[in-house]
Amino acid sequence: MSTETSTTITRAADLKQVPWRNGQGMTTEIALGGSPDDFTWRVSLAEVAQSGDFSAFPGIDRIIVLIEGPSMRLQLPGHTQVLRTDEPFAFDGGVPVQCTVDQPTRDLNVMTRRGAAxxxxxxxxxxxxxxxxxxxxxxxxxxxxxxxxxxxxxxxxxxxxxxxxxxxxxxxxxxxxxxxxxxxxxxxxxxxxxxxxxxxxxx
Amino acid sequence: MSTETSTTITRAADLKQVPWRNGQGMTTEIALGGSPDDFTWRVSLAEVAQSGDFSAFPGIDRIIVLIEGPSMRLQLPGHTQVLRTDEPFAFDGGVPVQCTVDQPTRDLNVMTRRGAAxxxxxxxxxxxxxxxxxxxxxxxxxxxxxxxxxxxxxxxxxxxxxxxxxxxxxxxxxxxxxxxxxxxxxxxxxxxxxxxxxxxxxx
Amino acid sequence: MSTETSTTITRAADLKQVPWRNGQGMTTEIALGGSPDDFTWRVSLAEVAQSGDFSAFPGIDRIIVLIEGPSMRLQLPGHTQVLRTDEPFAFDGGVPVQCTVDQPTRDLNVMTRRGAAxxxxxxxxxxxxxxxxxxxxxxxxxxxxxxxxxxxxxxxxxxxxxxxxxxxxxxxxxxxxxxxxxxxxxxxxxxxxxxxxxxxxxx
Amino acid sequence: MSTETSTTITRAADLKQVPWRNGQGMTTEIALGGSPDDFTWRVSLAEVAQSGDFSAFPGIDRIIVLIEGPSMRLQLPGHTQVLRTDEPFAFDGGVPVQCTVDQPTRDLNVMTRRGAAxxxxxxxxxxxxxxxxxxxxxxxxxxxxxxxxxxxxxxxxxxxxxxxxxxxxxxxxxxxxxxxxxxxxxxxxxxxxxxxxxxxxxx
The missing domain is CATH 2.60.120.10 (Jelly Rolls)
Structure with missing residues (x-):
C-alpha cells in the first residue's frame, strides 16, 4: 500500500457506537460512504441482546453475517432463514424482519443504497x-x-x-x-x- | 423391505402429468398424501420452460430444489434467492414468487400443509x-x-x-x-x- | 424413549479424560464400542493446545470436526485440508497427519474399524x-x-x-x-x- | 478492457486437444504459462471416459473441478474425496490418485508449479x-x-x-x-x- 490516500486503518478502540433506531441495542460503526442519515453504503456491527424486530431501511440492500453466537433466525415475509456463523445472507433492508436469538450474538451488516451502490x-x-x-x-x-x-x-x-x-x-x-x-x-x-x-x- | 404395505415403487413411465394452476407449464405428480385438491403433503416435479410467477399455495410450506439447468432466480417479497443445482430452498408457498430462468429447467417440489405435516x-x-x-x-x-x-x-x-x-x-x-x-x-x-x-x- | 436399555445419557461432568498416545494432549472419551485398546468404534473430544502430528490409528476410518477455534490445518500425504468450525472431514486414521493450529482449539472425532463399522x-x-x-x-x-x-x-x-x-x-x-x-x-x-x-x- | 495486450479471447473451436500422458484420454488445453513440458501454470479440460489412475505431476499443485457428470471419486493416499459438480478440490499433483467415475464426465484442472505460482x-x-x-x-x-x-x-x-x-x-x-x-x-x-x-x- 503505497499511499495514505487510499488505505485507512482504524483500531478497534477508536470505533464509535451509536444507538439503534428502534432503541433495542447498540451498533458499532465500521465504515461509511456518505452521511450517517443518508449513506450510500455502510458497514456496521451489531450486538443483539435479545429477539426483536429489525429496523426498516427502505431502499437499502442489506447483507448480514453472524460472527459470534451459534445461530440467529430471521423471519422474512415468505422465508425463514437460519443463519449460521460466517454464512452471509442478503435481503431487502426495507421489509419487516423478525429476529430470534437464543443468547446474545454479534452480527456484521453491509448496507448499500439500491441504485447507487x-x-x-x-x-x-x-x-x-x-x-x-x-x-x-x-x-x-x-x-x-x-x-x-x-x-x-x-x-x-x-x-x-x-x-x-x-x-x-x-x-x-x-x-x-x-x-x-x-x-x-x-x-x-x-x-x-x-x-x-x-x-x-x-x- | 419385508412387506408390500410400507414400500411402493413407481416407474417413471407410470407417473402422470398434470397442468399448472396458472396454465404455464406441466407438473409430474411424484407422490401425494391426501387428495390432489386438499393434500397434506405432495412431492412433484416441474418443467419450467420460461420465466413467470409461481402459483400461490396459501398455508403450504414449500421446499424447491433445482435438478436440471444451471440456475433459477426466485424473487420473494424481501429476498432474492439464486438456486443452484441440488441446493434446496424452503419458503412459504403462499407468498408471491417471481421465477426467472435463462433456459428450460426442471425442479422438484415438496409441499406440506402447515400444521399438518x-x-x-x-x-x-x-x-x-x-x-x-x-x-x-x-x-x-x-x-x-x-x-x-x-x-x-x-x-x-x-x-x-x-x-x-x-x-x-x-x-x-x-x-x-x-x-x-x-x-x-x-x-x-x-x-x-x-x-x-x-x-x-x-x- | 421407552426403555433404559437403548438410551443412555451421560453428563459432561461424568466423562473421563485419557492421555494421548503421543503424550501431547488430553482426550475426553465420549462413547465407545468395544474395549479402549481394540474398539469397533469410538467417539472422543480432543483439546489441541499446539500444532503437532496426529497419532496414527492403522485400519481406522476417522472423521474429525472442529467445534471450537477458528480453524485447523491438516496436512495429509497429498492434500491439505483447512477445517472450519462445524465442517466434518473424513480421512484414513492410519496415514501421517500434521496438524497446525494458531490457538488452542477443540475437535470431535469419530473412529470406526474398517470392515467392522x-x-x-x-x-x-x-x-x-x-x-x-x-x-x-x-x-x-x-x-x-x-x-x-x-x-x-x-x-x-x-x-x-x-x-x-x-x-x-x-x-x-x-x-x-x-x-x-x-x-x-x-x-x-x-x-x-x-x-x-x-x-x-x-x- | 482497453488494450489487446492484456486480454485474449479464444473461441472453443480454436482450442486444441492433446493426448494424456497415460494414453487413456484426451485433454483440451485452455491456457498455459510457459512451455507444455515445463509450464509454470496450466489450465486444461479433461474428458474422462472411464475409471483409472491420474497421471502424476510431481512438484505441481492441482485444483480439479467436476463440470459435467454427477460425481467423481478420487482416492488419495489417506483421503477419499467425492467430487460434486462445481465444487473445486485442491491436492498435490504428484501423489497417486485413483479416479472412479460411473459414466463419462468432464473436469477442469488448474496446475501450478509449486514455488513459482x-x-x-x-x-x-x-x-x-x-x-x-x-x-x-x-x-x-x-x-x-x-x-x-x-x-x-x-x-x-x-x-x-x-x-x-x-x-x-x-x-x-x-x-x-x-x-x-x-x-x-x-x-x-x-x-x-x-x-x-x-x-x-x-x-
Whole structure:
C-alpha cells in the first residue's frame, strides 16, 4: 500500500457506537460512504441482546453475517432463514424482519443504497504458515478482523480483533484468524444483489 | 423391505402429468398424501420452460430444489434467492414468487400443509463401489432417482432415472447417481420449517 | 424413549479424560464400542493446545470436526485440508497427519474399524421456537451438545453443554444450540467412507 | 478492457486437444504459462471416459473441478474425496490418485508449479437480469464458459460454451450460465495452496 490516500486503518478502540433506531441495542460503526442519515453504503456491527424486530431501511440492500453466537433466525415475509456463523445472507433492508436469538450474538451488516451502490460480503479464514491470501482491488474494500492475529503482507501493520482496513488497493493477508471482507461497488439501478451471498459464488 | 404395505415403487413411465394452476407449464405428480385438491403433503416435479410467477399455495410450506439447468432466480417479497443445482430452498408457498430462468429447467417440489405435516429435502450422491448409503426410517420417505443407476440394497430392485420409492422403512442405496430424498413428518402447528434445507443441518 | 436399555445419557461432568498416545494432549472419551485398546468404534473430544502430528490409528476410518477455534490445518500425504468450525472431514486414521493450529482449539472425532463399522458425522443447529428436529433411528446414534440448551422432545431431559446421549431409537430435539450427531452402522469390509462428510449428502 | 495486450479471447473451436500422458484420454488445453513440458501454470479440460489412475505431476499443485457428470471419486493416499459438480478440490499433483467415475464426465484442472505460482479456482453462476458480476484484476485470470450465454460487460463480446478469456484486467460478466474462474498468482515457495477451494473462502 503505497499511499495514505487510499488505505485507512482504524483500531478497534477508536470505533464509535451509536444507538439503534428502534432503541433495542447498540451498533458499532465500521465504515461509511456518505452521511450517517443518508449513506450510500455502510458497514456496521451489531450486538443483539435479545429477539426483536429489525429496523426498516427502505431502499437499502442489506447483507448480514453472524460472527459470534451459534445461530440467529430471521423471519422474512415468505422465508425463514437460519443463519449460521460466517454464512452471509442478503435481503431487502426495507421489509419487516423478525429476529430470534437464543443468547446474545454479534452480527456484521453491509448496507448499500439500491441504485447507487452494491456489495458483496465474505468471511475468510487465515491459517498460519499459508501463503498470503490476496484480496484483489475492486471498488472499496472493507476488512474487519473478527478473530485472531492478522498482518498486512509486504507491510508493517499488525491487526487485532476489531481492527478495520478500508482500501481501494489490493492487499495480502497473513496470520491466523477470521476476516470479514466487504466489497462496495458503484451500482446500476434496478436490481437487488440477492445472490451476493451464494455459497459457491466466489469472486 | 419385508412387506408390500410400507414400500411402493413407481416407474417413471407410470407417473402422470398434470397442468399448472396458472396454465404455464406441466407438473409430474411424484407422490401425494391426501387428495390432489386438499393434500397434506405432495412431492412433484416441474418443467419450467420460461420465466413467470409461481402459483400461490396459501398455508403450504414449500421446499424447491433445482435438478436440471444451471440456475433459477426466485424473487420473494424481501429476498432474492439464486438456486443452484441440488441446493434446496424452503419458503412459504403462499407468498408471491417471481421465477426467472435463462433456459428450460426442471425442479422438484415438496409441499406440506402447515400444521399438518412438515418436510425435509436433500439430494444424495451415490458413487459406485461405495458402501450402501443408508436412509433411516422416519415418517414417510420419498426417493426420486434424478440421474444414474441405483439399486436398493439387500433387494432385487434396480431403479432408473425418474423412478420413485415411497417407504416408511429404512433403505440402503448403492450404484451411481443422484437421488432426491424427501422426508415427511406429521407436524406441529404454528411454525414454518424454514431451516429444513440448511446446508449443514444434516439429519 | 421407552426403555433404559437403548438410551443412555451421560453428563459432561461424568466423562473421563485419557492421555494421548503421543503424550501431547488430553482426550475426553465420549462413547465407545468395544474395549479402549481394540474398539469397533469410538467417539472422543480432543483439546489441541499446539500444532503437532496426529497419532496414527492403522485400519481406522476417522472423521474429525472442529467445534471450537477458528480453524485447523491438516496436512495429509497429498492434500491439505483447512477445517472450519462445524465442517466434518473424513480421512484414513492410519496415514501421517500434521496438524497446525494458531490457538488452542477443540475437535470431535469419530473412529470406526474398517470392515467392522462405518460412521457419519454432522453438526445440527437448533433454534428456539422451531419444531423438534428429528434424528431418525439408524444403528447407534451418539449426540453431543456442543453449545446451548437442548431438550429431548416428548421427555423430561434437559441437556447442557458437553452432555452425551447414546441411543438406538429415534429422538427429537428442541431448544437452542449446536449438537453433533454421530451415526455408527455395522459396516461392510473394503472401503473407506470418504464421502461421509459431503456437504450436500444429508441423511 | 482497453488494450489487446492484456486480454485474449479464444473461441472453443480454436482450442486444441492433446493426448494424456497415460494414453487413456484426451485433454483440451485452455491456457498455459510457459512451455507444455515445463509450464509454470496450466489450465486444461479433461474428458474422462472411464475409471483409472491420474497421471502424476510431481512438484505441481492441482485444483480439479467436476463440470459435467454427477460425481467423481478420487482416492488419495489417506483421503477419499467425492467430487460434486462445481465444487473445486485442491491436492498435490504428484501423489497417486485413483479416479472412479460411473459414466463419462468432464473436469477442469488448474496446475501450478509449486514455488513459482499458485492458484484459486471458482465456479460462478450468472443469472440474466442481475447486475454485472465483477471479477477483480489480480494476477492472471482465466475464464472458461461452462454453460449458457455470457457477455463481457461494457464491451461487445459475446461468449459461448467453451470460450476462454485470459486477462490481467478487471472484467464484468452478464448473461446466464456458469463460468469457471481460475486466478494465477506468482507464488512464494514452500507451501501447498491446499485451502484454495474452501467453501466459504471467497476472494
Amino acid at each position: 452494491r456489495a458483496t460480503l465474505d468471511v475468510l479464514v487465515l491459517v498460519a504458515g499459508a501463503p498470503p491470501l490476496v484480496v484483489p482491488a475492486s471498488g472499496t474494500v472493507v476488512l474487519v478482523v473478527l478473530e485472531g492475529q492478522v498482518r498486512l503482507a509486504d507491510g508493517d501493520t499488525d491487526l487485532q480483533q476489531g481492527d478495520v482496513v478500508v482500501t481501494e488497493e489490493q492487499v495480502g493477508l497473513t496470520g491466523g484468524g477470521r476476516v470479514a471482507v466487504a466489497r462496495i461497488l458503484p451500482g446500476p439501478a434496478g436490481d437487488q444483489l440477492g445472490s451476493a451471498a451464494g455459497s459457491r459464488r466466489q469472486v | 412438515r418436510a425435509t429435502l436433500d439430494v444424495l450422491v451415490l458413487v459406485a463401489g461405495a458402501p450402501p448409503l443408508v436412509v433411516p426410517a422416519s415418517g414417510t420417505v420419498v426417493l426420486v432417482v434424478l440421474e444414474g443407476q441405483v439399486r436398493l440394497a439387500d433387494g432385487d430392485t434396480d431403479l432408473q432415472q425418474g423412478d420413485v420409492v415411497v417407504t416408511e422403512e429404512q433403505v440402503g442405496l448403492t450404484g451411481g447417481g443422484r437421488v432426491a430424498v424427501a422426508r415427511i413428518l406429521p407436524g406441529p402447528a404454528g411454525d414454518q420449517l424454514g431451516s429444513a434445507a440448511g446446508s449443514r443441518r444434516q439429519v | 462405518r460412521a457419519t458425522l454432522d453438526v445440527l443447529v437448533l433454534v428456539a421456537g422451531a419444531p423438534p428436529l428429528v434424528v431418525p433411528a439408524s444403528g447407534t446414534v451418539v449426540l453431543v451438545v456442543l453449545e446451548g440448551q437442548v431438550r429431548l422432545a416428548d421427555g423430561d431431559t434437559d441437556l447442557q453443554q458437553g452432555d452425551v446421549v447414546v441411543t438406538e431409537e429415534q429422538v427429537g430435539l428442541t431448544g437452542g444450540g449446536r449438537v453433533a450427531v454421530a451415526r455408527i452402522l455395522p459396516g461392510p469390509a473394503g472401503d473407506q467412507l470418504g464421502s461421509a462428510a459431503g456437504s450436500r449428502r444429508q441423511v | 499458485r492458484a484459486t479456482l471458482d465456479v460462478l453462476v450468472l443469472v440474466a437480469g442481475a447486475p454485472p458480476l465483477v471479477v477483480p484484476a489480480s494476477g492472471t485470470v482465466v475464464l472458461v464458459v461452462l454453460e449458457g450465454q455470457v457477455r463481457l460487460a461494457d464491451g461487445d463480446t459475446d461468449l459461448q460454451q467453451g470460450d476462454v478469456v485470459v486477462t490481467e484486467e478487471q472484467v464484468g460478466l452478464t448473461g446466464g450460465g456458469r463460468v469457471a474462474v481460475a486466478r494465477i498468482l506468482p507464488g512464494p515457495a514452500g507451501d501447498q495452496l491446499g485451502s484454495a477451494a474452501g467453501s466459504r473462502r471467497q476472494v
